[in-house]
Amino acid sequence: MAELSRRQPIVAVLGHVDHGKTSVLDYIRSLGQNRQASVMAREAGGITQHIGATEVPASLLNELCSPLMGGKEFLSPGLLFIDTPGHHSFSTLRTRGGSLADIAILVIDLMEGCQPQTLESIRILKQAKTPFVVCANKVDRIHGWKCTHGRSAAASMKDQDAQAQGLFEQKFWDLVGQFGEQGFNLDMYNKISDFTQNIALVPCSAKEGEGMQDLLAITIGLAEKFLEEQLSDVVGASEGTVLEMKEERGLGKTLDVILYRGQISKGDEIVIATENGPQITRVRGLFRPRGMAEMRDAGDRWDAIETVDAASGLKLAAPDLDGVLAGTTLRVLSDGENRDDVINAAKEESEISIELDEEGVIIKADTLGGLEALAFELRNLETPVPIRSAGIGPVNKRDLRGAENASDPLHKVILAFSTTVQSETADELSKEDCAVEFIDSDVIYHILERFETWSQERKIQLEEEKREKIVYPGKIKILADHIFR
Numbered sequence: 001m002a003e004l005s006r007r008q009p010i011v012a013v014l015g016h017v018d019h020g021k022t023s024v025l026d027y028i029r030s031l032g033q034n035r036q037a038s039v040m041a042r043e044a045g046g047i048t049q050h051i052g053a054t055e056v057p058a059s060l061l062n063e064l065c066s067p068l069m070g071g072k073e074f075l076s077p078g079l080l081f082i083d084t085p086g087h088h089s090f091s092t093l094r095t096r097g098g099s100l101a102d103i104a105i106l107v108i109d110l111m112e113g114c115q116p117q118t119l120e121s122i123r124i125l126k127q128a129k130t131p132f133v134v135c136a137n138k139v140d141r142i143h144g145w146k147c148t149h150g151r152s153a154a155a156s157m158k159d160q161d162a163q164a165q166g167l168f169e170q171k172f173w174d175l176v177g178q179f180g181e182q183g184f185n186l187d188m189y190n191k192i193s194d195f196t197q198n199i200a201l202v203p204c205s206a207k208e209g210e211g212m213q214d215l216l217a218i219t220i221g222l223a224e225k226f227l228e229e230q231l232s233d234v235v236g237a238s239e240g241t242v243l244e245m246k247e248e249r250g251l252g253k254t255l256d257v258i259l260y261r262g263q264i265s266k267g268d269e270i271v272i273a274t275e276n277g278p279q280i281t282r283v284r285g286l287f288r289p290r291g292m293a294e295m296r297d298a299g300d301r302w303d304a305i306e307t308v309d310a311a312s313g314l315k316l317a318a319p320d321l322d323g324v325l326a327g328t329t330l331r332v333l334s335d336g337e338n339r340d341d342v343i344n345a346a347k348e349e350s351e352i353s354i355e356l357d358e359e360g361v362i363i364k365a366d367t368l369g370g371l372e373a374l375a376f377e378l379r380n381l382e383t384p385v386p387i388r389s390a391g392i393g394p395v396n397k398r399d400l401r402g403a404e405n406a407s408d409p410l411h412k413v414i415l416a417f418s419t420t421v422q423s424e425t426a427d428e429l430s431k432e433d434c435a436v437e438f439i440d441s442d443v444i445y446h447i448l449e450r451f452e453t454w455s456q457e458r459k460i461q462l463e464e465e466k467r468e469k470i471v472y473p474g475k476i477k478i479l480a481d482h483i484f485r
Helices: 021-030 058-069 116-127 153-158 162-181 212-226 228-232 339-350 368-379 397-404 423-430 444-469
Strands: 010-015 052-057 078-083 103-109 132-137 186-188 199-203 239-248 252-261 263-265 269-274 277-282 285-289 302-305 307-309 312-317 329-332 361-365 387-392 413-417 437-441
Touching: 010 021, 010 116, 021 052, 021 103, 021 132, 021 212, 052 058, 052 312, 058 078, 058 212, 078 212, 078 312, 103 116, 103 212, 116 444, 132 162, 132 212, 153 199, 153 212, 162 186, 162 199, 199 212, 212 228, 239 312, 269 339, 277 339, 285 307, 307 312, 329 339, 361 368, 361 397, 368 387, 368 413, 368 444, 387 397, 397 413, 397 423, 413 444, 437 444
Parallel strands: 010 078, 010 103, 103 132, 132 199, 186 199, 361 387, 361 413, 413 437
Antiparallel strands: 052 078, 239 252, 239 329, 252 312, 263 307, 269 277, 269 329, 285 302, 285 312
């Protein structure tokens, strides 16, 4: 039976675009319903656009994984899955203390191996020290592979013919090599004796529902074995991470929050980090998705509630939410003596802690985690890139003027990660005679690549301009009888 003194592990599902992240989550969501609850079928280009969370109760997990558990039951009350949007780096979900997720599932298309976003995810997991399991998805694409819905991966492996097994082995060893380059030992989940030294790989087909029980059993088993202290940390100051602010019909401005410690109640006083410093406000309403419904897809399926305990995905309505910084911490204020400490912590988060230089480029992102991740990557390039200004939110005129005034032509650039541009500023940036280069993408790796290409082209251009102005040395021949004076 689940103990109340521990919360459910928070699981992030991440990976490269189109490697099957959403299919994995769809399968998990469909466990509580008889139909496949496809978020993917309705999404632009089949790529996740919003952050969501799905709660899977322990009773369901125990039932699903019982063939693998040998009569044992999980101690946790369930699992809370966070769905990081396909293009966001996982850093969006970072908290000040490391990572919001206790454990992660890294989804890789077995046929394609590690792609740019996979490597970005691995780097961020390493940086945040978050344990993870590899879901080698799309085994059904191996020629001759036979899938059976609900079958475990180990049973499936034994049922394949020699050719299909050979093709799997080939793809498996390719992945082992790619992970080795990143400093990780990857091995099959059923061959590992020491999970502290090896990363578990589970062959799955989210589409066919094969190997998924192994993936869930390994994920919750690892969390319970190695993260007991973290999962028992349920007392103390109540805290959550702000995912985003949304205007909801009938509710006004609301915050989507993942509560990872303590509890929050209607009427509680809370402090949030905004661009203008800490903002104290009071919770006017709390809403939670019904049952197995998924947070960003719940529509009218919100239940109004009085109190929520961690870990949980919730929506919160309150006045004065303008300017809240996504990715920062929401804290519940108590009347105790640590009230000032809590407000000061929010104040520190409001002051973006990215080291700035006198001269450099301008960077923007939609969340604090995204901004920190972009700054981190720029600082760690072979030739580190100086940053003059860093901000959260849409690119505006102030950013444009700042970039125009850079004295080094190579710094007249705005790098934007996963954020928008105000319409007037967009018009100016699109003009042919605009002196500022604007580079934006939902993948940090692409921003760095495009910035590198632009820098090299700009250097060549500047060299050529310089050459045209140079007065070259010449020879003068003096002709006899042709000189007067």
